[in-house]
Amino acid sequence: MNKQTEAFLTKLPDATSAWAEVGLARTHESAVLHVLGEATYTDDIPEVQGTLHAALGLSAKAHAHILSMNLDAVKSSPGVVAVYTAKDIPGSNDCGPIIHDDPILSEGLVEYVGQPLFVVVADSHDNARRAARKADISYQELPAILTPQEAKQAQSFVVPPMRLQRGNAQSAFERSPHRVKGELYVGGQEQFYLEGQISYAIPKEDNGMLVYCSTQHPTEMQHVVAHALNVHSHKIVVECRRMGGGFGGKESQSALWAALAAISASHLKRPVKLRADRDDDMLVTGKRHCFHYEYEVGYDDSGRIIAAKVEMVSRAGYSADLSAPVATRAVCHFDNTYYLADVDIIAMCGKTNTQSNTAFRGFGGPQGAIAIEYIVDEIARNLGQDALDIRKINFYGRNDAEGRNVTQYGQKxxxxxxxxxxxxxxxxxxxxxxxxxxxxxxxxxxxxxxxxxxxxxxxxxAFNVTHLNQAGALVHVYTDGSVLVNHGGTEMGQGINIKVCQVVAHELGIPLKMVRATATDTSKVANTSATAASTGADLNGKAAQAAAHTIRQRLAEFAVTTYGGELTAVRFEHGLIHVNAQAIPFEEIVGKAYLARIQLWSDGFYATPGLHWDPKTMSGNPxxxxxxxxxxxxxxxxxxxxxxxxxxxxxxxxxxxxxxxxxxxxxxxxxxxxxxxxxxxxxxxxxxxxxxxxxxxxxxxxxxxxxxxxxxxxxxxxxxxxxxxxxxxxxxxxxxxxxxxxxxxxxxxxxxxxxxxxxxxxxxxxxxxxxxxxxxxxxxxxxxxx
CATH class of the missing domain: 3.30.365.10 (Aldehyde oxidase/xanthine dehydrogenase, molybdopterin binding domain)
Structure with a gap:
């Protein structure tokens, strides 16, 4: 921590005058475990007896039909127990999060170098990896598209292009004294989480399956595994205590690994772990979308933007994945901090024979905003002005009176x-x-x-898709006054658990050390949204607060019934419940409430209000x-x-x-x-x-x-x-x-x-x-x- 940051933190309120557990600089809830090397990640979970290990056989061609695939050498390799291909999947061969165009294993057509063709299960991780490289595969190669520019030229898209228009850009260009026109290319990015993709599937009774998975979206993993095994969701439990980084790479793309581990475990009735080697991980999984832009902007002598037109095309990869919402967010963030009166924005998701690109921190927002910043930078240089001054003159207005406070998609x-x-x-x-x-x-x-x-x-x-803006939580208060909270968010190092614990501690008026968060688990909080779009603490914090508030109200009512006084005067702070001029320890009232058969646990739910979005008109309040x-x-x-x-x-x-x-x-x-x-x-x-x-x-x-x-x-x-x-x-x-x-x-x-x-x-x-x-x-x- 540098001196400036340390000085800033020392100025923060320590809540000595008014009790609080939120707003305080607290260490990450797993910080000590991280330092000691005792934090349990998926690969650290003690392996059940009989655990097998899996590895993937990958395509060597970018675009081709498979003419033949001889796996005899793979099957006879030392330690190999089984080899599975697409025909061995009991249910749906698909792991696409939105559009069903993303096969778990190829069924004869390969669309990028690194696409999984088969899975090998062996007695060790190394034996599985060695065996996977022994396949004899013949291909009939097809033309490949590799760049977004090529995709645009070929009109090759994973979803139809989207367009947002406001005002009349063409007319605005005609009255613009100056124009700037050009191209820009912004590359993609590998998530490079320290912990790679990994899933550990353990068969349970009655065709059940427990899947430990390093994922930002346990519910989606539950759905994909259930569909792949052709069972209902209640047969599948997905658990994630923590990830060694996610950054969006484990929102949808952890599904492939979860599905193949579960499919293998289901066939063999034995636990199977599928841990990606770093090279395999980077070859198979998608990254941040790279973008190519063609832009034209009209502006006046002061540098104020009058008209803007941009065509952006991303490298989506071979399947849709999350490319459409990424493009939508790029369109919605093209303005960044600037009011654009007359705009014409076209976004295309180029279908290329590369990895299917996916979510990455910012989710298209950075790619949208950097284009306008590049343009403003050019305007400033053309006018011989400081770029900061050009930025300021184009800022959104402060209020309605200025009339410059509505985005291109209609949100004030x-x-x-x-x-x-x-x-x-x-x-x-x-x-x-x-x-x-x-x-x-x-x-x-x-x-x-x-x-x-x-x-x-x-x-x-917020999530671009309105229904994803919801969350649930469970809060349990035990008779010794300790509290356990479970919510639908996942911990990937960003500190969601410590924040949720602070919210619960604050609501119940108890020290933070009395609250603990447990692993995200689909059997505890159902139908959760991904921990993404920067909504983790917003959604799950509100849900946990609602659950804790319900318990607080029950305890307050019990305290008034037992000790007298007014309900509105009851206070929870410093581990004490203040009621009728008395200060009773929290755990004492909790113990008495239990004996009085007061419910000491509750669920909580939160849905972000006021959101709406029309993808056809690309307008709303997203x-x-x-x-x-x-x-x-x-x-x-x-x-x-x-x-x-x-x-x-x-x-x-x-x-x-x-x-x-x-x-x-x-x-x-x-x-x-x-x-x-x-x-x-x-x-x-x-x-x-x-x-x-x-x-x-x-x-x-x-x-x-x-x-x-x-x-x-x-x-x-x-x-x-x-x-x-x-x-x-x-x-x-x-x-x-x-x-x-x-x-x-x-x-x-x-x-x-x-x-x-x-x-x-x-x-x-x-x-x-x-x-x-x-x-x-x-x-x-x-x-x-x-």
Missing amino acids: VVDNVIHELVAELEASSEYRARRAAVIAFNASSAVLKKGLALTPLKFGI FSYFAYGASVSEVIVDSLTGEWKLLRADALYDAGKSLNPAIDIGQVEGAFIQGMGWLTTEELCWNQSGKLMTHAPSTYKIPAISDCPEDFRVALFKNSNVQDSIHRSKAVGEPPLLLPFSVFFAIRDAVASVGAYKFNPPLNSPATSEAILTAITAVSKMANAA
Whole structure:
């Protein structure tokens, strides 16, 4: 923790004047277990006697018909117990989350290198993996589409293109004094969770199945396994105590692993564990969607946007997966913090012969917002203005009177704090003085060039699909006063459990240490939504609060019946229940309530109000509220090699009334570095045959400690959610991933200085050293030509 962050946390209220368990900086509920190595992940669960291990046989072709598949050598390999193909699946051969176009195992057509063809079950993990490589397969190759540009040209899409229009963009272009037109490519990103995909299936009596699965969506895993085994959902229990990271990669794509482990276990009547090797994991699973954009924007002399048109096409991969909602969110976030009166946005999900891309932190929001930021950056350079000033002039209005507070999809922005937040960060980061210093440095430095950028963010919170915005929870109070809470959210390191425990402790007026969260379990809370879309704490916190409140009311009524007084005067705090001028320990009243046969457990449910969305018109009120933020980054670039370093980063994030500032600041820091990796170092490369070449840490570069800035200043903006979210807090999962936009544009600023800031560098993402050097070369040529 840096000194700035430590100082910020020390200023937070310690609740000495008014008792509280929310709003306090508490450590992660598994922090000690993490440090001691005692936190149990799926692969750490003690194996049941007779456990077998599975591995996948994968396609070597990007697009082909299978002519023959001889598995004799696989079956005769040491330790092999069984080999299963698509014909051995008892029920549905499908794991698609929305559209049923995603086979668990190929049935004769392969559509990407790495597509699972069969599963091998053996007595050990290594024996299964060795055997899987011995298959003799003949293919009839077919033409393959590998890039989003190729998909657009071929009109190859996994779902029909979507279009959002507001106003009359063409007419607005005609009255625009200036136009900027161009293309941009933004690459994808591997989730690179520390714990890979894994499922452990244990057969139970009466055709039941217990599946331990590292997943963000236990209910979806329950459904997929039930359909694959051709049984009802009540036969399947899916449990997940924690994940070693998810980032969206374990929302839908854990289904393949859960299904194959369960199918194998069902056939053999023995436990089967399917743990993906890192290379197999990266070859098989989808990533963040890369996007290609063609844009045109009209603007006036001040830099205010008058008209905007963009066509964006993503690399969806071979199946639909979650590409449609990802594209929808990209469309809804194209505006970022800017009011766009006349727009025409087209989004296409390109069907390519690559891994089926999926959810990733931000879920299309970052891909939508970076396009408009790139455009604003170009407008500023064309006008010879500071990009921050162009950003400010295009911000959403503060109120109805300004008439600039309705999004392109029709939702009114009623909680806008971007003006105040950016002003605070501009001052605290000393942006103007540093801008002058950067310009002066570059004027006297021939090789090393500095860059500086301030970028804002606005991010909508809720699932695009309205019915997913619901959650349930169970709260049990035991006779010793301890409390157990179970909810539908999953813990992937983000701290959802500690936040839910704080909410329950606060509601019951007891110390946090008296509350414990248990593993997410489909047999406890049913029909849950994925822990995604930054809604985990919002939804499950509200559900747990509702359950705890019911118990609190029962105890309050019992206390008044027993001790007298007024119900409205009963207080729960510091582990005591204050009633009729008496302070009785919580556990004492709980014990007496049990003897009086008062129910000491309750369920709770929450559904986010006020949401609606029409996918046909692409309009509605899809978000409960917006989270805001901004960051400033300063970089230095070697213009001879393209090497660069982040010198300092300042980030200010709107978490509303934070449930746990320590957890939230950690989330902001982590998101910043992860997003910086996406935009600068994490490059996905496929060869001409369609094989992913960056399928291991040796070829895929995530940020390391050395890439973090020595001067990293993160703070939470003082605010309160205007919506009735859990204790007026705001989500902190996905939105901060947009903060490192400032790193990318600081690099672009440094590159532009090579041409005296007169030319727009053609810099795509990720801005690797090679890409930076290419952009520098282009700017130098433009400068020489001028």
